[in-house]
Amino acid sequence: MSEQAKATTERVPRAGGSNRARRPRVRLGAVVVLAALAALVIWLIASSTGGGSKPSAQGKTSTIAVSPRGLRTLAQSLRQPIYWLGPRTGTTYELTKSPGRIYIRYLPAGVKVGDSRPFLTVGTYPMRNAYGVVDSGTRQQGAGRITLPAGGLGVYRQKHPNNVYLAYPGSDYQVEVYAPRAGVARRLVSGGGVKAIGGSPAQSRVLAVSVDRLKALAASLGQPIYWAGSMPNVTYELTRTSDGKIYIRYLPAGVSVGASKPYLTVGTYPVRNAYRVTRAAGSGATSVKIAAGGGAIAVYNREHPANVYLAYPRSKFQIEVFDPKRGEARKLVASQSITPVG
Numbered sequence: 134m135s136e137q138a139k140a141t142t143e144r145v146p147r148a149g150g151s152n153r154a155r156r157p158r159v160r161l162g163a164v165v166v167l168a169a170l171a172a173l174v175i176w177l178i179a180s181s182t183g184g185g186s187k188p189s190a191q192g193k194t195s196t197i198a199v200s201p202r203g204l205r206t207l208a209q210s211l212r213q214p215i216y217w218l219g220p221r222t223g224t225t226y227e228l229t230k231s232p233g234r235i236y237i238r239y240l241p242a243g244v245k246v247g248d249s250r251p252f253l254t255v256g257t258y259p260m261r262n263a264y265g266v267v268d269s270g271t272r273q274q275g276a277g278r279i280t281l282p283a284g285g286l287g288v289y290r291q292k293h294p295n296n297v298y299l300a301y302p303g304s305d306y307q308v309e310v311y312a313p314r315a316g317v318a319r320r321l322v323s324g325g326g327v328k329a330i331g332g333s334p335a336q337s338r339v340l341a342v343s344v345d346r347l348k349a350l351a352a353s354l355g356q357p358i359y360w361a362g363s364m365p366n367v368t369y370e371l372t373r374t375s376d377g378k379i380y381i382r383y384l385p386a387g388v389s390v391g392a393s394k395p396y397l398t399v400g401t402y403p404v405r406n407a408y409r410v411t412r413a414a415g416s417g418a419t420s421v422k423i424a425a426g427g428g429a430i431a432v433y434n435r436e437h438p439a440n441v442y443l444a445y446p447r448s449k450f451q452i453e454v455f456d457p458k459r460g461e462a463r464k465l466v467a468s469q470s471i472t473p474v475g
Contacts (some may be wrong), residue, residue: 208331263300357473
């Protein structure tokens, strides 16, 4: 799902450090609102070294071998999550801590700490609105999207298959998984292998709600909550993030709350000048405007047609409609089926 990424330049850091084998460093920046529909997301692919023991970073770094217990102790002392891929037999866990960044590198048996060769690495990086930054990257040409449990999201570049970046709604930490073999990082992330030591990976609340509960929530918040109307034999899954975003997901009968498979979802996001921002996003070369009625502006990107964004004049909220079925999101918007609850 898309989220608002602040209009600041955010860097997707790199896992690993100095090494002769070079790998990409990705920068996601200057993003306004939900990828601002790819038109405003900037990916700068620059050469960078990777996979080594010490990442390039200003300030003092320290690299040591650490046990799982030591990782838990560190996470508790820092009061933040540290991400890794869980325990592995015959492996040394190499911890590199630099200002604001933590790397866990998996060294095979016999490999010493500080070895310059690239190995499987997981980086944890503090990043404001990390989910929005990752989501913005999924809107770019050549980017792949991975849907994760608990509302998490991953992104990778087809041309750079060694790195995957992921984040969870409401979290201020971005995670990078790097593997020297192409496609391995993607497989590990898709399989749910990334885990947090200390803290919850997602600072969001997810639960099943009734229509009356949705109406009561909208009234208590004093704001609209958009949805696609009532539907038979579905569960309405409500997700609220710590930065004010609200999602309603339509789960078919038998599907549990928190399921990772994508389903029809309507998001309501607080966005200043939502109409103007959405209209500007529609001016991109790959963006298409569609009629939405009620004076609303609605746009989607040809490269990502499953997502439609709309906003109304003088509104402080932008709406995203996502449906994995081809063309369904556009049909819902064009038929004016997206309305406030109540």
